[in-house]
Amino acid sequence: MPAKKMRRIGVKIDMTPMVDVAFLLLIFFMSTSQFDPPQKIPITIPDSHSNLKVPESDVMTIGVGKENQILYQIGKNPQEFTDLANLENIVTEQRRRNPRLRVAIKADKVSDYGTMEDIMAVMQKTNTITFSLVTELVTSKKSALAH
Amino acid sequence: MGAVDTPESGVKHKKGRRRKPKRIGVKIDMTPMVDVAFLLLIFFMCTTVFRKPQALEINLPPDPNAKVEIAESNVMTLRVIATDDSTHDVRAFWRIAKDPFQEAAIDKLQPIFEAEGKKNPKLVVLLKIDRKAKYRYMVGIIDQLQFAELNRFSLAPVPPKERKDLPL
Numbered sequence: 264m265p266a267k268k269m270r271r272i273g274v275k276i277d278m279t280p281m282v283d284v285a286f287l288l289l290i291f292f293m294s295t296s297q298f299d300p301p302q303k304i305p306i307t308i309p310d311s312h313s314n315l316k317v318p319e320s321d322v323m324t325i326g327v328g329k330e331n332q333i334l335y336q337i338g339k340n341p342q343e344f345t346d347l348a349n350l351e352n353i354v355t356e357q358r359r360r361n362p363r364l365r366v367a368i369k370a371d372k373v374s375d376y377g378t379m380e381d382i383m384a385v386m387q388k389t390n391t392i393t394f395s396l397v398t399e400l401v402t403s404k405k406s407a408l409a410h
Numbered sequence: 411m412g413a414v415d416t417p418e419s420g421v422k423h424k425k426g427r428r429r430k431p432k433r434i435g436v437k438i439d440m441t442p443m444v445d446v447a448f449l450l451l452i453f454f455m456c457t458t459v460f461r462k463p464q465a466l467e468i469n470l471p472p473d474p475n476a477k478v479e480i481a482e483s484n485v486m487t488l489r490v491i492a493t494d495d496s497t498h499d500v501r502a503f504w505r506i507a508k509d510p511f512q513e514a515a516i517d518k519l520q521p522i523f524e525a526e527g528k529k530n531p532k533l534v535v536l537l538k539i540d541r542k543a544k545y546r547y548m549v550g551i552i553d554q555l556q557f558a559e560l561n562r563f564s565l566a567p568v569p570p571k572e573r574k575d576l577p578l
Contacts, residue, residue: 292455296458310553312556375542380541393470
């Protein structure tokens, strides 16, 4: 007797493993996500090959926008606009409050070098001699300026 | 979709009785919950960015007024001038000691740095950038210097009178 194929009626697919995996992924993404604090102005950071990590704690971020506006942000607090003269007071004040404070400068790639020069002068004045410039990592061997 | 079954027992409740029937074999429809779970999953997957920004570390000299004496032959001067129009373009000129300035493409300085660094391991780079030049050029040059392992450099703006030395 030829094995006649039975017509499959009412196939039930067990969805349990798929749902399990979906929940696992959901929990993973929920626990690893960190929401960026809202940005007052969009900043496009330049590229470099440096692969040092930006410090995560005790950090003060100085932002420079496209139009050379200066912002600062202490830890995860909201950003505030400021100017160069004020920046010096803020850095001094924050460094007195927290001697382990590290400064990261996040400047837009089309901001003027002059602004950076002024900020570096402030760093020098406030004796913050080590700081980081936040950049986007490029892995290609090509120059970071070729992008 | 996913549903929870409890094994059904063969007990049938009798008709005509007021007593609440024992709930056996309750089926919970999991579909809405799974829908929400997938929605959240897709949301988190789309919004998560794994890439953390990296940093270029800068160390300033502790004393701004300290003078460091360097033999002139060990000094490489690099000047970056913003062209006056609004094209955001820059031109880079470099020289060793008092040689005449040579122009180089801003993104192709690394071979020069490497060659000069090999010739003279004591080389110090004096980097002067126009205040109007874009910040990305500064990062790009520092990046190329670090690639060429020239970690001793100084950074300053270009004074107007030094523009005249350049073969513009």
